[in-house]
Amino acid sequence: MAKDRADITVVSSKGQVVIPQEIRKKLGIVPKTKLLVYGYKDVVILKKIEIPNTEKELRKMYRRINRRIARYSELTQEEIEEEIQKYRRAKASQVF
Known part of the structure; x- marks a missing residue:
């Protein structure tokens, strides 16, 4: 595996910075x-x-939510909000 290496770049007059090609490729940028x-x-x-x-x-x-409705019939507003919170918690746990 290749070692990580530092490189030098310059800030343009517009505040832009070029990320070296090798780093862009490695990180999929x-x-x-x-x-x-x-x-x-x-x-x-x-x-x-x-x-x-x-x-x-x-x-x-x-x-x-629609799958749950199909299985258990109509949901109350509270049950819908509970499903939304479960979904958000599941997504948040995937981030880290």
Whole structure:
């Protein structure tokens, strides 16, 4: 396995930074990839993040609720909210 290595880049007049090609390839960074930027003292950290597709996530959540309705008939508002909370907890546990 190749060792990680440091590289030097320059900040443009517009504040843009070029991430070296080797690092982009290694991390799968392509155009439109979202990066979290964190600055602390004299350090800047870029972390690749995945932002969920909200529409897709809502469809998944509604399918889950609809399956439960099909199995147990109509749900109360409280039961629907409980299913939403369960779904959110399951998604949150996948993040970390």
